[in-house]
Amino acid sequence: MAVQQIHKKPVTVSSRFRKLGHSIVQNRWLYLLILPALVYLIIFNYLPMYGVQIAFKDYKAVRGIVGSPWTSMNGFKHFITFFQAYYFGRLIGNTLLLNVLGLLFSFPIPIFLAIVVNNIRGQRLKKFTQTAIYVPHFISTVVLAGILYILLSPTNGIINHLIVALGGKSIYFMNEAAWFRPVYIISGIWQNAGWDSILYIAALAGVDPELYEAATIDGANKWQKVRYIDLPHIIPTATMMLILNSGSLLSSSTQKALLLQTGGNLATSDIIGTYVYTMGLGSGQFSYTAAIGLFVNVVNFILVLSTNKISAKMNGETLF
Amino acid sequence: MTAISRKDMNPMKQKDIRADRLFNVFVGIMVALVLLITLYPIYLVIICSFSDAALVTSGQVTLYPRGLTLVGYNAVFQNRELIHSFFNSVVYTVVGTVISLIVTMGAAFTLSRKFPGKKLFSFVFAFTMFFNGGLIPTFLTVRDVGLYDKPLVCILMGCVSVWNVMLARTYITSTIPEALYEAADLDGASQIQYFIRIVIPLSGTIIAVLSVYYGVAKWNDYWTGLIYIQTRSFLPLQTILKEILASLEASRELLMSMVSDTAAQDAELLNRAQIAKYCIIVVSTAPAVVLYLCMQKFFVKGVMIGSIKG
Numbered sequence: 001m002a003v004q005q006i007h008k009k010p011v012t013v014s015s016r017f018r019k020l021g022h023s024i025v026q027n028r029w030l031y032l033l034i035l036p037a038l039v040y041l042i043i044f045n046y047l048p049m050y051g052v053q054i055a056f057k058d059y060k061a062v063r064g065i066v067g068s069p070w071t072s073m074n075g076f077k078h079f080i081t082f083f084q085a086y087y088f089g090r091l092i093g094n095t096l097l098l099n100v101l102g103l104l105f106s107f108p109i110p111i112f113l114a115i116v117v118n119n120i121r122g123q124r125l126k127k128f129t130q131t132a133i134y135v136p137h138f139i140s141t142v143v144l145a146g147i148l149y150i151l152l153s154p155t156n157g158i159i160n161h162l163i164v165a166l167g168g169k170s171i172y173f174m175n176e177a178a179w180f181r182p183v184y185i186i187s188g189i190w191q192n193a194g195w196d197s198i199l200y201i202a203a204l205a206g207v208d209p210e211l212y213e214a215a216t217i218d219g220a221n222k223w224q225k226v227r228y229i230d231l232p233h234i235i236p237t238a239t240m241m242l243i244l245n246s247g248s249l250l251s252s253s254t255q256k257a258l259l260l261q262t263g264g265n266l267a268t269s270d271i272i273g274t275y276v277y278t279m280g281l282g283s284g285q286f287s288y289t290a291a292i293g294l295f296v297n298v299v300n301f302i303l304v305l306s307t308n309k310i311s312a313k314m315n316g317e318t319l320f
Numbered sequence: 321m322t323a324i325s326r327k328d329m330n331p332m333k334q335k336d337i338r339a340d341r342l343f344n345v346f347v348g349i350m351v352a353l354v355l356l357i358t359l360y361p362i363y364l365v366i367i368c369s370f371s372d373a374a375l376v377t378s379g380q381v382t383l384y385p386r387g388l389t390l391v392g393y394n395a396v397f398q399n400r401e402l403i404h405s406f407f408n409s410v411v412y413t414v415v416g417t418v419i420s421l422i423v424t425m426g427a428a429f430t431l432s433r434k435f436p437g438k439k440l441f442s443f444v445f446a447f448t449m450f451f452n453g454g455l456i457p458t459f460l461t462v463r464d465v466g467l468y469d470k471p472l473v474c475i476l477m478g479c480v481s482v483w484n485v486m487l488a489r490t491y492i493t494s495t496i497p498e499a500l501y502e503a504a505d506l507d508g509a510s511q512i513q514y515f516i517r518i519v520i521p522l523s524g525t526i527i528a529v530l531s532v533y534y535g536v537a538k539w540n541d542y543w544t545g546l547i548y549i550q551t552r553s554f555l556p557l558q559t560i561l562k563e564i565l566a567s568l569e570a571s572r573e574l575l576m577s578m579v580s581d582t583a584a585q586d587a588e589l590l591n592r593a594q595i596a597k598y599c600i601i602v603v604s605t606a607p608a609v610v611l612y613l614c615m616q617k618f619f620v621k622g623v624m625i626g627s628i629k630g
Contacts, residue, residue, distance in 0.1 A: 020436055023435070023436050024435075024436055027433075027435040027436070027511065029510060029511040029512040029515070030429075030430040030433055030435050030511055031430070031435075032512075033426035033427065033429055033430045033512070033515065034426060034427045034430035034431070034441060036422075036423045036426060036427075037423050037424070037426065037427035037445075037480045037485065038427075038441070038444070040423065040476070040479060040480040041444065041445065041448055041480065041482075043461070043465060044458065044461075044462075044476075044477070044480075045448040045452060045453070046448075047453075047461045047465070048452065048453025048454070048457040048458040048460075048461045049451070049452065049453045049457070050453075051453055051457035051458075051460055051461050052453050052454065052457050054456070054457060054460065055457075059460075064464070065457075065460060065461075065464070113354065116347055116350045116351060116354065119343070119347045120347060120351060121344070125351070129351055129354070129355060131613070131616055132355055132358055132359055133354060133355075133358050134612070134616070134619075135358065135359075135362065135609060135612070136358060136362075138536055138540075138605075138608045138609050138611075138612045139540075139605050139608070139609070140539070140540035140541075140542070140558055140561075140604070140605070140608070141540065141542065142540075142542045142558045142561045142562050142565060142566055143561065143565065143601050143604060143605050145562075145565065145566035146561065146564075146565025146566050146597065146600075146601055147361060147365060147601060149565065149566060149567070150365075150565075150594070150597055150598070151361065151364075155377075156376075156377035156378065156379065156594065157379075158364065158379050158382070161378075161379030162379075190357070190358070190361070194358065198619075219336065220336075221335075221336040221339040221340050221343070222339065222340045222343035222344070223339055223343055226343075254455075255542070255543050259562065259566040260566075262567070273455075276454075276455055276456065277455065280455060280456045280459075281455075281456075281459065281547065286456050286460065289455075289456050290454060290456040290457055293453075293454030293455055293456055293457075294454060296454070297451060297452060297453075297454055301450055301451050304450050305450075
């Protein structure tokens with residue numbers, strides 16, 4: 001670059017290319033360092049996106065993704081079949097209800113936790129509480145499901161022992177449709193509320209201590225400090241999270257739902273993700289379930305884009 | 321004048337002191353409740369794993385272990401398939417995490433610099449966070465590239481999380497001053513030398529956080545094994561656990577898979593299988609939780625930086 005400045009060459013197309021070429025050579029290590037990640041994304045993300053075309057085709061194993069023939073109805077046969085299927089409403093309804101109820105009940109709890117943690121006076125107790133509430137996040141989904149099956153067992157689970165001891169009747173939690181959503185949502189709160197509070201705890205740690213001092217001088221009590229200092233500092237983060245979360249209302253946590261799904265609770269636990277898994281990989285209906293997956297992904301993509309727009313308008317914060 | 325204002329202030333203050341005390345009591349009760357709800361289930365599983373099977377299944381073990389025994393753990397450690405899959409998971413996790421760290425830090429460093437095509441690369445990375453091919457096309461692609469039913473798929477799947485790349489990039493741009501790069505450049509260091517000698521040594525915190533994120537995700541992953549592995553001896557621990565723990569018929573499955581002495585009664589065996597489940601939970605969860613507890617001092621800082629928008 002220095003050399004070029006001395007000679008003051010006129011900027012022509014070829015010199016611009018030479019400059020770019022030179023810059024690329026100069027930065028060759030950067031390209032090399034990003035290459036492995038790029039290769040990973042191409043294989044595990046972009047090739048599957050290319051493979052999405054089977055949603056518009058009738059997949060034949062011998063002919064592969066590219067060679068399989070296009071379906072009728074301009075390639076939209078599978079989509080139309082899905083929209084007209086009798087279980088379409090049930091799948092969409094179950095998925096939406098699970099996510100909306102989940103969001104509704106689990107959203108406020110991390111905020112509450114953050115305020116409680118922030119107001120613990122002993123530093124050691126504060127540290128201990130913080131460490132403890134993150135622990136469930138590190139338990140695997142399988143183990144969480146396992147714990148649920150054990151503790152909620154109708155014959156020897158501790159919860160039912162308690163219910164019976166109190167004079168109630170034992171409940172078969174894991175095999176009743178009415179209990180799937182509560183079990184799913186409450187266990188989700190137990191596992192993730194602590195971890196999700198990190199963001200809010202971080203927001204509260206950023207509050208200027210002088211604000212509290214000023215409030216004390218003005219005669220505010222602790223309830224008022226929470227109401228007029230803590231909450232306003234959390235609200236921007238909270239709206240951001242709420243908007244982001246509502247961008248994924250149709251994408252369900254298939255991995256957990258699948259583990260909690262039993263013959264008895266299918267009426268509520270049958271969601272899009274588990275359906276795609278069982279029909280796609282279980283029964284080999286690749287094209288049909290790929291179409292369902294694509295439909296969900298497109299809806300999610302639109303939701304994320306629009307919620308991102310809303311968030312940009314509301315507080316100038318965007319994701320991308 | 322002074323008398324009046326003092327009269328005005330005193331009741332106010334008293335009320336505030338009372339309100340503050342009430343607040344402290346409220347916080348105290350809430351902390352106790354939160355800790356109880358969070359930790360009791362974990363504690364219960366641990367004490368049950370050491371207790372007599374019949375006492376546990378009849379709900380008599382609630383506060384401390386009763387009828388101390390290691391039968392459950394014995395059964396777990398005698399289950400060859402379980403132990404084998406445990407070691408599979410150790411290998412997948414260790415190798416996978418090391419690869420993840422190298423690949424992630426490399427990409428994060430590159431994205432923290434200025435170079436031709438940076439915008440394009442950033443877009444290619446970010447786009448994957450918002451759109452993906454979905455389960456079935458991903459499955460078919462993995463099969464087509466020849467990774468289906470290969471242990472390698474358990475190592476590679478999820479080894480780059482774009483979210484973590486962004487986190488590491490934010491860390492690098494916000495904690496390592498540009499002056500260091502200029503100094504290294506003046507001394508004739510190449511970009512790779514700068515990356516290895518300066519960026520990596522200064523990124524201890526984020527590397528610790530990333531190793532927990534990647535390590536725990538890998539250790540806890542049952543999905544990859546379920547979808548992409550057919551040969552049982554390749555299965556990771558969590559996929560085996562799914563069969564043992566997470567279904568209504570689970571105890572019978574375990575019963576059959578366990579080596580049992582023929583003299584024992586069926587009920588006794590069933591109870592023992594139940595206890596073995598508690599033990600399996602403890603054994604399989606301990607590595608992830610211990611890793612977290614060892615690294616947790618890095619978390620506050622690492623997560624704080626992650627919350628700053630990069």
